[in-house]
Amino acid sequence: MEPIIQERDLTGPSGGPAEEHSQPSGPFRRTEGAEGAGPFEPEATRRTSSAAESSRANRGWWDRNADEYQHEHGAFLGDDRFVWGPEGLDEAEAGLLGPVAALAGRRVLEVGAGAAQCSRWLAAQGARPVALDLSHRQLQHALRLADALPPGAGVRLVQADAGALPFAAGSFDLACSAYGALPFVAEPVRVLAEVYRVLRPGGRFVFSVTHPIRWAFPDEPGPEGLSVGSSYFDRTPYVEQDEAGRAVYVEHHRTLGDRVRDVVAAGFRLLDLVEPEWPSWNGQEWGGWSPLRGNLIPGTAIFVCER
Template identity: 80%
Template sequence: MREGAHPGRIAAFPAQVSSQEATRARGTASATAPRRVGRKSTTREPIIQEPETNRPAEPEPEATRRDAGVAESARANRGWWDRNADEYQVEHGTFLGDDRFMWGPEGLDEVEAELLGAPEELKGRDVLEIGAGAAQCSRWLAAQGARPVALDLSHRQLQHALRIGGSFPLVCADAGALPFADGSFDLACSAYGALPFVADPQLVLREVRRVLRPGGRFVFSVTHPIRWAFPDKPGPEGLSVSASYFDRTPYVEQDEEGRAIYVEHHRTLGDRVRDIAASGLRLVDLVEPEWPAWNTAEWGGWSPLRGHLIPGTAIFVCERD
C-alpha cells in the first residue's frame, strides 16, 4: 500500500498482463514458491537491492489529473511496482507480516473479519488472490488449509513472495485477462489490489465472476472513495475538502516526456456498486472499518486523527449466483 502526495490514496498489489499464453486452468504459474512457510519479519534480505549511492537522483515525477486508458495504466503501474517493490517491502513488510491477511491500513485482519468465511470453512477451498504482492494473504489462506493461487502485476513483487516462501502457485498476469478456466475457484480476494489501478474495473469484475464457481464469493478492498475529496495529509490539514468527490479524472504521475509512470483511478461509491452489478456479481455487504485504538501509526495520509473521523477503506463483499 503506497503512500503518496495524491489526495487520499494508497497503492497496494495490482495485477498485469504477462502470461496470457498460459494454460487456462487453476494452478498455472509463471513461478512456483519453494515449499517453506516462515513467520520471520520482512527485512533487508539478499533479494532486496541496496540503493546505489553514486547513482544520480531521478527527477521527481509530475503529479497531474488526466485521462489514462487501460494499456497506459497497466504499463505504468507494472513498471512502478517492479521499481519500488524492494522499498515497499522494507517499509511495510513488518506491518503486513509474512502470513497475515490485512484488509487495509486500519489493520482489520481476516482472522477477525471472516469476510471470506470462518477459518474452518476455508479448508480445501480454491482461492484466487488478485494483486497479491508478496502473497501474505495467500500464505495465511494456505495455513488455514485453503489452496490459494497468488496473482500479481509485478514480477518483482512475486520475487519477494518467493523469498518469503510458500507451497502455492504464483502467477504474473493481468487481472483483466485471468489465465484460468471458467469456474476454477471457490473464492477470490483482493486487498487493495488491481481495482484502484485499472481503467476498466468492470473488465476485472467480469473476469473474476467468470473464474468463480456458482455461489463463489469475491471480497475486495480499496481506498474509500470519499478520501479523493481530501488532501493526503495525516494532520488537521487533511480534514478539509479540497477537490470534488465527483471528479473521476485519474491521478497520474508522469515523467519529463509526459509518459505515465503511476496511475490510480477514482470511482465513487455508487460507481463501485454499479460496476459490481453490471459484472453479474451481487453485492451482499459493504464494510467500512473503523480505526482501532491500538493502531497509532501514521502512513502517508493515514493517521489515527483522520481514521477516527472519516472512513479510509471500503471492503466490498460480492457473490456469484
C-alpha cells in the first residue's frame, strides 16, 4: 500500500460507521472526551448543526476514537474484507459494484474508507483503489494493516473532504462508501455531486447508510429498541455536545425519500435499493444492531447508483 496521505481541505466528513446511544446514531460509535478536554459524558440532543460544525465535530471524533473502534470491530471488518454493514453482507457475495471478475483494472474510489479494509479487498481482486477519509488517525490504521499483509496490493491513501474531492472529473470507473461520510454531513447532495463529477459516464456508485427507519426507534439492541420513540419525519440532527455546547459528534437524518431525491438531484440514476436481511450466522450485537432487531426491521440501506 502506498504510504501517502494528502492533506487537503480538512473540514469535511469522516468515513466509517459509528456505535451506541439511546437516540438514533450510527452502528459503530462510542462516546469519548473532546480533544484536549479529558473524558466527559457529552450531552445528547437534537438540534441544528451547520456543515462546518458537523465536519469539525466528526473529524475530531474519528481521530479520537479510531484506535478503540479498530480494536473493538476490527475482527468483524477483517483486514481486507468488503462488508456493507453490521448485518455482514459481503461484496464478494453481493456483487453490488458489478461482477467480481470485472473489477480487475478498474479505478475505484472509496469514500470514508476508515482503515481501508474495503479498498484492500478491491486491490486483491485486481482493482486500483484510492481510499479517502477525513480522519488522519483512521488512515494511520490503514497503514498499520497494510504492513501486516503481503506486499503487492497497492492502495493509495488520501486525506480529504468528501465534499471537495481532490480528483479530476472522470477519474474513476467506480465508487463506493460503506457507512462513510454521508451519515455525517449536513449537505449530502454536495458529496453525491462530487462523486458524480469524478466518475466516468456509466460509472457506478454504491453507498450504505443506517436505514432511515431506525431513526424512529431507540438505538438499543434489545426489546426496548422495538418501540417507536420519535418521529421518522423529524430531520433534526442528532448532536452530542460538550459542556460549552460545542458539538463533538453529529449525525444527520434523511428519510428514505430524501435519500432517493438526493441521489437524483446529484445526477445519478438509482438502479437498486438493497435492505439486507439479518443472516442466521450473525449472532453479534453491535450498538443498536442485533439479531433480535435485525430479524424484524431493516438496519442498513444500500443505494446502487449509476452516472
